[in-house]
Amino acid sequence: MNSRPADLSVSLGGLDLESPVIIASGVWPYESELWREDRLEGVGALCTKAVSLEARRGNDGMRVFETPCGMLNSIGLQNGGVRSFLKEYLPLVKGSNRPFLVNLVMESEGDVRANIALLRESSSSIPAIELNISCPNVDGDGMAWGMTPEGTAHATAIAREEWAGPLWVKLTPQAPDIAAVAKAAEQSGADALVCGNTWLGMAMDIRRKRPVFQRVVAGLSGPAVFPLALRTVWQAAGAVTIPVVGCGGIAGWEDGAAMILAGASALEIGSSLFTDFDLPRKITGGLRAWLAEEKEPSLAALVGRGRV
Amino acid sequence: MTCGGRAPRDYSARIESNRLLGEKTGLLTVLCPAIAASAEPGQFVMVRPGGGDDPFLGRPLAVASVSHGTFTLGDELTVRGPIGQGFFSSREGLPLPEKVILAGGAVGAAPLLFALERLGGRAERTVMGVAGSGWEDFASWLMEVFPALELYSDDGTLGIKGTVLSGLPEELPGNTEVWACGPEGMLRALAAKYPSDGGRIRVALEARMACGMGGCLGCVIPTRSGQKRVCVDGPVFAASEVLWNEFPSR
Ligand SMILES: Cc1cc2nc3c(=O)[nH]c(=O)nc-3n(C[C@H](O)[C@H](O)[C@H](O)COP(=O)(O)O)c2cc1C
Ligand code: FES
Numbered sequence: 001m002n003s004r005p006a007d008l009s010v011s012l013g014g015l016d017l018e019s020p021v022i023i024a025s026g027v028w029p030y031e032s033e034l035w036r037e038d039r040l041e042g043v044g045a046l047c048t049k050a051v052s053l054e055a056r057r058g059n060d061g062m063r064v065f066e067t068p069c070g071m072l073n074s075i076g077l078q079n080g081g082v083r084s085f086l087k088e089y090l091p092l093v094k095g096s097n098r099p100f101l102v103n104l105v106m107e108s109e110g111d112v113r114a115n116i117a118l119l120r121e122s123s124s125s126i127p128a129i130e131l132n133i134s135c136p137n138v139d140g141d142g143m144a145w146g147m148t149p150e151g152t153a154h155a156t157a158i159a160r161e162e163w164a165g166p167l168w169v170k171l172t173p174q175a176p177d178i179a180a181v182a183k184a185a186e187q188s189g190a191d192a193l194v195c196g197n198t199w200l201g202m203a204m205d206i207r208r209k210r211p212v213f214q215r216v217v218a219g220l221s222g223p224a225v226f227p228l229a230l231r232t233v234w235q236a237a238g239a240v241t242i243p244v245v246g247c248g249g250i251a252g253w254e255d256g257a258a259m260i261l262a263g264a265s266a267l268e269i270g271s272s273l274f275t276d277f278d279l280p281r282k283i284t285g286g287l288r289a290w291l292a293e294e295k296e297p298s299l300a301a302l303v304g305r306g307r308v
Numbered sequence: 309m310t311c312g313g314r315a316p317r318d319y320s321a322r323i324e325s326n327r328l329l330g331e332k333t334g335l336l337t338v339l340c341p342a343i344a345a346s347a348e349p350g351q352f353v354m355v356r357p358g359g360g361d362d363p364f365l366g367r368p369l370a371v372a373s374v375s376h377g378t379f380t381l382g383d384e385l386t387v388r389g390p391i392g393q394g395f396f397s398s399r400e401g402l403p404l405p406e407k408v409i410l411a412g413g414a415v416g417a418a419p420l421l422f423a424l425e426r427l428g429g430r431a432e433r434t435v436m437g438v439a440g441s442g443w444e445d446f447a448s449w450l451m452e453v454f455p456a457l458e459l460y461s462d463d464g465t466l467g468i469k470g471t472v473l474s475g476l477p478e479e480l481p482g483n484t485e486v487w488a489c490g491p492e493g494m495l496r497a498l499a500a501k502y503p504s505d506g507g508r509i510r511v512a513l514e515a516r517m518a519c520g521m522g523g524c525l526g527c528v529i530p531t532r533s534g535q536k537r538v539c540v541d542g543p544v545f546a547a548s549e550v551l552w553n554e555f556p557s558r
Contacts (some may be wrong), residue, residue, distance in 0.1 A: 001330035033315040064518040064526030223361040274519040
């Protein structure tokens, strides 16, 4: 009998994680107390909030709205810009004693190059970049970079030229052909893919008779999107050989297990942390018990096992 | 500061009682010793039913009072808290004023009850307002818990006809502060009533919230020192800090 605790460690996209549970971008505040060991039990890595070249105020009007089993957000990438990140928050993030990914906003080509150039000066303390390509290509057609294989390839190639370290590309689920954008990112040098960002939705204010959000549309997340996200993970993992990270609606270890079986090498959790701080510990606990029950020595060995 | 810093924690809790005070208003009594031990007036909690994904998000509820109770069976909840800077911790060392006027609009009375408790029952005046008809049960609860209550209603069916503001002095006397909680319109009008005394008006704001821990940035408002999150940087602010004219319409 093997009585050692089940091995949840995973290595992917240039990072070695003790746990497959990663905190997704945009949900964890830079509150020093929350980056301490006792508040991060079960967390293998963290993604920072969005980091753009210059500070962004974010969107006006309503920013969050609850939906059945989920929520819409229109935060608009509010952040203080890369210089403020490096000065004010990098020391805090490093103090978590875990790998982390700087969530980089794919802005214009010039801005992204300048942004990464600044990050490069601290590259020894930045384990990885997660490139968010759900943002509009303002020099191009204004559509999100990640909508087409061409846009995805172009964005990935720009970041790849500037950043020698681990580069994860976070896809947008709005892309009509997930397999094609996944392949495009892989061919342009991504080390791993995250599937994916929020799903475009909207809400109507039936009293004021107008959309709830000033920008009309907003990003849907939470358990409501889990089956959709699982499907995109399945499609992406079937198309590439680099690791895929499942993200979207994960709210318990069963969701995590399903993502792993579909081909995810790790998990990002976002909105469900809004309702339960303890979720990373619960997910890792559940996965460990699952491995023990299934007499499987390691989680890594189960990646993609459910593929038919 | 509250003990243990300002980041809230999640707890399981049980409903001890739920007293309806109107169609959409109620007084929920929840047993959660850890929060009771550390909460201060003006702070709030995010409450959601335990287990299940629907409703997905917690509901921000102000802490009206804390006391120690016995365990009784009831519905299970998860409670995140205590959250934010209250009437005391938001002062950042500023000494307490000699006199405090409590001004509450509708359910904004809740945190003021807790404030009154922590002021040792000593409030210079307690002025509350409700819409009127339909608020009878709520008004009787107010009268039960606030001694020397001055009650106003818009339609004049309860207490004096008028708004909370009409019950407040034209000029704020020296060494007096107003501690207020209520609808945004009321707090905005309050700030406008005392334009040069905004530092002595402390308002507990409400906002749409997803996380109640400072993470989502869904609750930000413009202030003199930049964008602030109502949940953890507030909910209590000096009225002079808030840029009322740039307030987002939500
Ligand atoms: C309030 C909020 C802010 C977010 N901000 C970002 C962001 O800055 N960059 C990013 O790549 N994704 C951002 N996301 C998307 C999440 O990282 C995640 O991809 C998405 O919410 C789906 O996962 P979930 O269902 O577990 O939340 C944000 C999500 C939410 C709810
Ligand atoms: S409710 Fe999320 S930051 Fe305030």
